[in-house]
Structures are given as C-alpha cells and as structure tokens.
Amino acid sequence: MIRVEAASIAKSYSGVRVLDQVSASFQPGRLTSLLGPSGSGKTTLLRVIGGFVAPDDGEIRFDGENVTAVPLWRRNVGMVFQSYALFPHMTVQENVAFGLHRHGVRGEAARKETARALEMVRLTGLERRKPKELSGGQQQRVALARAIVTNPRVLLLDEPLSALDRRLRQEMQIELRHIQRESGLTTIFVTHDQEEALTLSDAVAILDHGKIVQEGRPEAIYERPRTRFAASFLGDANFFSGRVTDGGVEIAGGVVRTNDRLPAIGASATVAVRPEKMKICGAQPTAPENSDENRLLAVVREIIYAGAVSTILLESADGSPIKILTQNRETSPASPGDSVALAWSPTHSVIIEN
Amino acid sequence: MIALGRTYLLATIAFLYLPIAVMVAMAFNDSALYTLPIEPSLRWFASLAVNAPLQSATRNSLLIASATSVIATAVGAMAALALERKRFRGRSLLRLLLLPPIAIPWLIIGTAMLVFFFWTGIGRGIHALLIGHVALAIPYVVLIIGAGLQTLRADLEEAAMSLGSTPIHAFFSITLPPLLPSVLAAALFAFAVSLDQFVISYFLSTPGVSTLPVEIYSSIRKGFTPEINAISTIFLGVSSALVLVFAQLSHLGGKRDSR
Amino acid sequence: MARRDWTTAALLAPAYGWLALAVFLPLGAMLFFSFLKAAPFGTRPLQFTFDNYLAFVRRPYLIDVAWTSIQIGLWTTGLCALVGLPAAIALARATRGRSQQVLFLLIVLPFWTNGLVRVFSWTMVLREGGVLDYALHLVAPSAPAVALLYSFPAIIIGLVHAYLPYMILTCYLSAAAIDDAYIEAARSLGARTPMIFAKIVLPLSLPGLISGAILIFVPVIGSFMEPRILGGRVGVTMGTMIEDQFVQAFNWPLGAALSFTMLAVVLIIFGVSSRALSARFGAQ
Numbered sequence: 001m002i003r004v005e006a007a008s009i010a011k012s013y014s015g016v017r018v019l020d021q022v023s024a025s026f027q028p029g030r031l032t033s034l035l036g037p038s039g040s041g042k043t044t045l046l047r048v049i050g051g052f053v054a055p056d057d058g059e060i061r062f063d064g065e066n067v068t069a070v071p072l073w074r075r076n077v078g079m080v081f082q083s084y085a086l087f088p089h090m091t092v093q094e095n096v097a098f099g100l101h102r103h104g105v106r107g108e109a110a111r112k113e114t115a116r117a118l119e120m121v122r123l124t125g126l127e128r129r130k131p132k133e134l135s136g137g138q139q140q141r142v143a144l145a146r147a148i149v150t151n152p153r154v155l156l157l158d159e160p161l162s163a164l165d166r167r168l169r170q171e172m173q174i175e176l177r178h179i180q181r182e183s184g185l186t187t188i189f190v191t192h193d194q195e196e197a198l199t200l201s202d203a204v205a206i207l208d209h210g211k212i213v214q215e216g217r218p219e220a221i222y223e224r225p226r227t228r229f230a231a232s233f234l235g236d237a238n239f240f241s242g243r244v245t246d247g248g249v250e251i252a253g254g255v256v257r258t259n260d261r262l263p264a265i266g267a268s269a270t271v272a273v274r275p276e277k278m279k280i281c282g283a284q285p286t287a288p289e290n291s292d293e294n295r296l297l298a299v300v301r302e303i304i305y306a307g308a309v310s311t312i313l314l315e316s317a318d319g320s321p322i323k324i325l326t327q328n329r330e331t332s333p334a335s336p337g338d339s340v341a342l343a344w345s346p347t348h349s350v351i352i353e354n
Numbered sequence: 355m356i357a358l359g360r361t362y363l364l365a366t367i368a369f370l371y372l373p374i375a376v377m378v379a380m381a382f383n384d385s386a387l388y389t390l391p392i393e394p395s396l397r398w399f400a401s402l403a404v405n406a407p408l409q410s411a412t413r414n415s416l417l418i419a420s421a422t423s424v425i426a427t428a429v430g431a432m433a434a435l436a437l438e439r440k441r442f443r444g445r446s447l448l449r450l451l452l453l454p455p456i457a458i459p460w461l462i463i464g465t466a467m468l469v470f471f472f473w474t475g476i477g478r479g480i481h482a483l484l485i486g487h488v489a490l491a492i493p494y495v496v497l498i499i500g501a502g503l504q505t506l507r508a509d510l511e512e513a514a515m516s517l518g519s520t521p522i523h524a525f526f527s528i529t530l531p532p533l534l535p536s537v538l539a540a541a542l543f544a545f546a547v548s549l550d551q552f553v554i555s556y557f558l559s560t561p562g563v564s565t566l567p568v569e570i571y572s573s574i575r576k577g578f579t580p581e582i583n584a585i586s587t588i589f590l591g592v593s594s595a596l597v598l599v600f601a602q603l604s605h606l607g608g609k610r611d612s613r
Numbered sequence: 614m615a616r617r618d619w620t621t622a623a624l625l626a627p628a629y630g631w632l633a634l635a636v637f638l639p640l641g642a643m644l645f646f647s648f649l650k651a652a653p654f655g656t657r658p659l660q661f662t663f664d665n666y667l668a669f670v671r672r673p674y675l676i677d678v679a680w681t682s683i684q685i686g687l688w689t690t691g692l693c694a695l696v697g698l699p700a701a702i703a704l705a706r707a708t709r710g711r712s713q714q715v716l717f718l719l720i721v722l723p724f725w726t727n728g729l730v731r732v733f734s735w736t737m738v739l740r741e742g743g744v745l746d747y748a749l750h751l752v753a754p755s756a757p758a759v760a761l762l763y764s765f766p767a768i769i770i771g772l773v774h775a776y777l778p779y780m781i782l783t784c785y786l787s788a789a790a791i792d793d794a795y796i797e798a799a800r801s802l803g804a805r806t807p808m809i810f811a812k813i814v815l816p817l818s819l820p821g822l823i824s825g826a827i828l829i830f831v832p833v834i835g836s837f838m839e840p841r842i843l844g845g846r847v848g849v850t851m852g853t854m855i856e857d858q859f860v861q862a863f864n865w866p867l868g869a870a871l872s873f874t875m876l877a878v879v880l881i882i883f884g885v886s887s888r889a890l891s892a893r894f895g896a897q
Binding site: 355356359360362363366367369370371372373374376377380428429430432433435436437440442448451452454455457458459460461462463465466467468469470471472473485486488489492496549550552553557567570571574575582586589590593594597598601 | 744
C-alpha cells in the first residue's frame with residue numbers, strides 16, 4: 001500500500017495553464033476521486049501521476065520516493081483507460097497476461113495470476129475471447145483485471161464507467177469498490193459525475209481550472225462546502241447572499257441564522273443550504289419561541305416527482321429560486337401556487353467564500 | 355434511368371477493355387503480321403523463350419521491382435510513422451514535398467534524373483534505375499501506410515507502456531501487427547509502380563541494360579514483333595494478379611460497410 | 614523532448630534524403646542547365662544565357678508544337694470528362710454492394726496494367742487491316758479502309774483510353790460521397806429523377822471532375838509515348854520535343870528550359886485550380 005503525493009504540479013499546453021501548482025496526497029490503500037468539469041485538469045493530473053505526461057514543474061512521490069523522472073514503463077502503475085485500450089489482436093488471456101510477461105512472470109505462474117485477476121472481476125471462462133466479442137461492461141472488467149494483475153503501486157482510472165449505461169454503471173461502481181478494497185491498492189479515480197465520486201470514494205478532491213478547490217472525505221465536503229463552485233458541483237445548493245448583521249446574514253426574507261463563524265458585521269456574505277436540509281412546515285413565517293430554526297416564506301412553483309423523492313421548486317419573496325428535496329413518505333405536502341414556510345437548522349447554513 | 359446508367363457503364367468498361375482483348379487475342383494468333391482472322395497458335399509464347407534481350411529485360415524488371423518494393427516500403431514506412439504520429443514544425447511542408455514525384459510529369463523528372471546522374475557520375479544502369487524507381491514509389495508508400503496509421507490508437511501504446519513495455523517493444527508488439535496489411539499493400543503497390551514504370555526507365559536505361567517496358571517500346575519503334583503481344587499478355591496477367599491481391603488487402607471500392 | 618526530435622529526424626532522413634538525391638537535386642541541376650549555353654561536360658568554361666527560354670521567340674515552330682500539345686490536352690481532358698463523369702455517376706448511384714465493388718475493380722484494373730502495352734494494343738485496332746477495319750468490312754465490305762493510325766484522332770483515342778480511369782475514379786469519389794439524405798430531401802419536395810440529377814448529383818460531383826481534369830491535363834501535355842506510337846509524324850508535341858533534345862539532339866540546356874517552361878505551366882494550372890476549388894468548395 002503506497003502513499004502517493006503530488007507536490008506543486010504545474011503543466012501548461014500552448015500557453016494555457018492546465019494545472020496550476022496542484023498539491024495533493026493520496027492515502028495508502030484508499031480510493032480518492034478527482035472530481036471536476038471537463039477542462040478542470042483532473043485527467044492531466046492523473047496522467048502526470050502515472051507518468052504518461054511529464055509536468056513542467058513539481059514532483060510526484062511514491063512513498064516518499066521522487067518518481068517524477070521515472071519513465072512510464074518503469075513506474076509500475078496500473079491504468080484503466082476511458083476507452084479500455086484493450087489490445088484488439090490479443091485474447092482476454094493475452095491482454096491480462098501482457099503486463100505479467102513484461103515483469104518476467106511467465107508460464108504457469110502467469111496463468112495462475114491471470115486466473116486470479118479474472119476471478120476477481122468475475123470474468124472466469126472468457127479467456128479465449130477477443131475484445132470485440134465482449135460487451136462494454138465485460139471489456140471494462142478485462143481492462144481492470146489487466147491493470148491490477150501486476151500488483152501496481154497505484155491504480156489509476158480515467159472515467160472508466162462513462163461509456164456504460166446507467167444501471168450497469170451503478171452495478172460497476174459497487175463492484176469496483178469491492179475489488180479496490182479486496183486488492184488494497186491505492187487508487188485514484190477521475191470522474192465528472194459527482195454521484196459517482198460520492199459513492200466510490202474514501203476521499204474526494206474537487207478541481208476547477210487547474211486548481212484543487214477542496215479536498216477531504218465525501219461527507220465532509222458535501223456537508224461543508226467551502227466555495228460556491230464546490231457547493232454546486234458536488235450536489236445542489238441554494239445560495240442566499242446579503243450583509244452580516246447581529247445574529248446572521250440579512251436577506252430579503254429575513255435573517256439567516258448559522259452556526260458557522262460569521263465575518264465582520266456589515267460585510268457581505270453568502271450562505272449555502274442543501275435542498276434536502278430544508279422542509280416545508282405550514283405557513284408560519286416565524287419560528288416558535290425556543291428554537292433558532294431558520295424560516296423563509298416562499299411560493300411553490302413546481303413539483304418534480306421522482307418516485308422515492310420529489311424536488312420542489314419554489315420562489316422566495318424577492319423572486320429568487322429555491323430548490324428543496326423531500327422524501328415522499330406521505331402525500332405531497334404542498335401544491336403549486338401554495339404559500340409555504342421553509343424551515344432548516346442553523347447547522348445547515350454554510351458560510352461559503354464568494 | 356438506373357438501367358440506362360448501368361448500360362452506359364458497361365459500355366464504358368467495354369471500351370476500356372477492347373484493345374486489351376485484341377492484344378491478348380493477337381498473342382494467340384499465328385499470323386506474324388496481325389492479319390485477321392485469328393489462327394490459334396502458341397508460337398509467340400514459345401519464341402519468347404529464346405528471345406534473349408526480352409528475357410534479360412524481364413529479369414531486370416523483376417529484380418528492380420523487388421528491390422524497389424523492399425527499399426521503398428522500409429524507407430517510406432519510417433517516414434509515414436514520423437509524419438503521422440508526431441506533430442512538429444514543418445510537418446505540412448514535408449507532406450507537400452511528397453507531391454512532386456507524383457504531380458510533376460515523369461518526362462521532366464526522368465530527364466532531370468538523366469542530367470543529374472550524368473553530371474555527378476552516377477550514370478545510368480541498374481543502380482540508377484533503382485534510385486529512380488524507389489524515389490517514385492516512396493510517396494505512394496507513405497500515403498498508403500499513413501492512411502493505415504490513422505486508424506491506429508495512441509492509447510494502445512500507452513496501455514502497453516503502462517504495463518511495462520518500453521516504447522520500442524510497444525511498437526513491435528502493439529502498433530505493428532494491425533499495420534501489416536497496410537505495409538503489405540504498400541509493398542505490393544511499390545512493386546507494381548516499379549514494374550509498370552516506363553518514362554523514367556527510358557531515360558535511365560542503357561542499350562545493354564533496360565527494363566521490360568523500355569524493351570517493348572524499342573521493339574515497337576523498330577517494327578511489329580508479335581512476341582510483344584505474348585510478353586504483354588503475360589505482363590498483364592501478373593499485374594492484374596497483383597492488383598487483385600492489393601485490393602483484397604485494402605478493401606477497395608464499394609460503399610464502406612459499417613463495422 | 615530532444616530525444617524524440619532526434620528520433621523523428623532519423624525516421625524522416627532516409628526517405629527525404631532519397632527524394633533529395635533523386636528528385637529535388639536533379640530538378641535543381643536541370644534548372645541550372647537551362648541557363649547554360651551548352652552542357653557543362655568538357656573543358657569549355659560555363660556560359661550563361663537566357664536564350665533557351667527565349668526559344669519560343671527564336672524558333673516559331675515551337676509555338677505550333679506547344680499549341681498542338683495544348684490541343685491534345687484539351688481534347689483528351691474534355692472527352693474524358695464527357696465520357697467519364699456519367700460513368701462515374703452511374704457507378705456510384707446505379708450499382709450497389711458486391712457488383713459495385715467488382716465494377717470498380719474492373720475500372721481500376723487497366724489503370725495498373727502497363728500503359729505502353731495498352732497504347733500498343735490500340736495500334737492493332739486502329740491501323741489499316743486492324744480490328745476496326747476488319748470488323749467494318751465484315752459488315753460493310755465496300756466501305757473505305759479504316760486507317761486511323763498515325764493521325765491526331767488516334768493520339769486522342771489512345772490518351773483518352775489511358776487516362777479515362779483517372780477521371781472515373783475522381784468523379785466516383787465525389788459522386789459516392791453525396792449523402793443520400795440530400796436526394797431523399799429533394800424527392801420529398803417533389804423533384805423527379807432528371808431534376809435531381811441536374812440540380813444535385815451533377816453539381817456535387819463537380820469537384821471530382823475538376824480534380825480529374827487537373828490529374829489528366831498535366832501528364833497529357835507532357836506525354837510523348839502516345840503521340841509517337843499513335844501519331845507517327847503527326848505526333849510532335851512538347852513531350853516529344855523535350856525527349857528529342859535529350860535523346861537525339863543532345864541539346865540538354867534547351868531540353869531543360871523547355872521542361873521548366875512546361876513545369877511552370879503545370880504549376881500555374883495547379884495554383885489557379887486549387888484556389889478556384891477551395892474558393893468554390895472551401896467551406897467544407
């Protein structure tokens with residue numbers, strides 16, 4: 001189990017800075033996701049760590065050892081490509097055994113290792129097939145088996161599930177998790193799908209325009225996003241902006257109370273609240289005496305039904321949109337056109353950087 | 355309208371094959387003066403066996419074509435690799451430089467070669483013919499292998515390297531195998547280009563050393579010899595066979611079917 | 614990074630070195646020669662002159678020769694276009710699948726047989742007592758003899774036959790590339806086949822026609838094989854003139870100048886037509 005570190009990595013292409021002094025560390029044996037929109041630099045960072053691309057500046061360290069100058073073919077990394085990159089003229093067996101042969105493992109030993117890897121990805125029996133005879137999901141598993149069979153120091157995955165349909169993707173996410181835990185490999189996973197990042201990761205690093213915006217455990221980032229970007233990219237959020245007063249942030253419909261540390265009085269501040277943290281409670285504009293719950297009046301605009309949950313779109317007093325998420329435990333709590341009061345706890349008001 | 359189109363097409367093809375059919379028929383005609391009607395005979399094929407100049411010219415043609423094929427394919431493949439895979443300054447210019455041998459009339463190139471080789475002492479003969487033929491074949495080889503390289507995927511080589519292949523090993527075990535049909539097609543093409551080449555060979559031949567097309571030309575100029583029909587028929591057969599093999603290797607013609 | 618540049622250079626060197634030796638240097642040498650009074654073999658000092666390029670002025674018969682070459686070029690290209698374009702369109706749109714592949718191969722095959730052999734075979738068809746003559750007299754015994762050999766038409770026939778596959782090929786590529794959707798759209802708007810042909814298929818096949826024309830005109834004005842074999846004494850073209858300078862008259866400087874004059878014409882044609890092509894169809 002290797003600890004991987006990226007220290008001040010810089011990389012530019014044609015004058016565009018794709019990675020801007022990026023530093024991150026990846027815990028041994030854990031799965032860390034690099035999450036971000038396209039162009040954020042996440043794939044470039046992955047390729048720098050793997051050795052596919054040399055950084056303009058900075059160091060990559062495996063367990064403290066500087067490997068920045070070590071060429072790709074000696075770095076012993078396992079990579080699963082977005083396109084799977086299976087060798088079309090070789091069978092599944094030959095594909096998986098390729099790396100073993102390069103490391104000097106041949107014959108019976110290679111066959112055993114290959115069988116073990118294929119069993120781990122649940123593809124036993126398909127050894128003689130060629131890649132074009134396999135389904136997308138099967139090809140993906142072969143790519144995974146091929147990457148892990150050589151016991152690499154780090155496992156890298158570049159949006160490997162993006163070509164699969166939704167159901168298959170969800171199944172593979174869970175399976176991937178199991179395989180990763182079973183193999184104990186330090187794993188770095190690139191994705192633009194925030195749900196995927198939340199499901200799979202022990203840690204998430206959010207990238208935007210070549211910088212790491214926030215990193216940490218999924219729950220930590222989700223509950224306490226630091227910036228507007230982090231709040232909107234990982235999940236959904238409602239934003240309330242206003243001036244700081246005694247007791248909270250003053251907005252059009254009242255004062256938003258928070259348990260976070262407030263900036264100086266008079267300064268402008270933005271509060272983010274996750275949709276599922278707000279609930280509809282009758283039409284009372286003010287909270288009961290002894291509670292410091294937040295209350296906000298709003299008008300229901302639309303209810304989007306999705307089986308287990310419903311997303312309710314509302315409009316606040318000053319016309320800004322609000323989105324809440326409720327479980328459909330009983331019948332709908334409101335109808336379009338209703339004037340309702342939204343309530344949420346101050347713990348869930350998160351002060352974010354602008 | 356479709357039937358009209360098809361009829362016209364077949365008529366055009368008939369026009370294309372008319373003289374060829376005549377020539378093949380004449381090869382089997384006993385008459386030495388191409389008089390009709392045709393009296394079937396194999397005597398011209400037989401007399402080929404004792405026609406020393408024709409035989410030596412044929413040997414030269416085959417020798418040069420084989421050598422051209424090997425050299426042009428090797429040299430052209432290397433150039434195609436460099437041109438297709440890496441982006442560098444001057445790449446488009448280099449691509450453009452491949453055009454002159456194909457675009458400039460062979461008369462000009464042939465005479466230029468004659469002038470230059472004579473001046474620099476390279477002279478004429480088999481070596482000069484080889485130099486000329488290879489030069490003509492190179493652009494075609496680069497084109498064909500270049501087209502084959504475009505279907506190649508860079509991520510396969512990266513995958514191989516991530517698994518421990520050095521760049522050279524990755525090239526030979528991953529990049530080369532799918533390229534083999536293109537390489538073979540290019541080699542065949544180079545062979546055909548050399549075998550068929552007349553103009554350049556004409557200027558670079560000497561009275562004692564020439565290729566088959568040149569020999570045929572001088573025979574025509576000297577006077578009709580029916581043996582020419584015989585050797586041409588054989589030539590035609592060989593060329594056609596080459597083209598068919600080449601077509602098989604590159605799946606020419608027709609609408610492309612989806613994979 | 615430097616290592617990769619070195620590899621690239623090493624990969625390119627053999628091919629381009631070869632081309633330099635066999636094509637570019639010789640062309641340069643010939644350019645040099647074209648400005649000399651006499652070939653520089655021997656002990657006489659080099660004398661430079663523009664005389665060779667003024668040959669058209671000094672020797673007016675060259676203008677006739679050049680005009681003959683251009684006429685041959687225009688006739689050949691024109692006939693190839695006239696015959697080839699319909700054939701290509703027919704191949705692209707009136708045939709499918711296996712038969713299309715076979716027909717395509719049939720058209721391309723003669724392309725790859727020895728050009729010399731094909732020209733020679735025309736002599737047997739066109740000469741007096743040849744196939745055409747014989748066939749005509751089978752049908753109409755009292756008709757006059759057909760002796761087409763050694764005439765201007767014979768040269769044209771031979772050249773058209775040799776270069777027709779080029780034209781069919783380029784026009785086919787254009788015609789085959791026409792998206793079926795265009796034709797379906799036109800049909801849904803009420804157009805009938807002749808109109809579809811005239812308004813859609815024909816215009817969209819034009820790029821193929823133009824590239825075919827260039828592909829044919831250039832080698833044709835430089836041809837010497839066909840004019841000599843099929844034209845006899847009538848077959849005097851720029852090509853045969855240039856060949857004469859090198860093989861018979863041994864006036865290499867003049868031959869060089871004539872060659873470069875022809876090359877200049879070729880380059881102008883390329884330049885003008887590629888600009889015209891990209892101007893008309895550039896946005897693709």
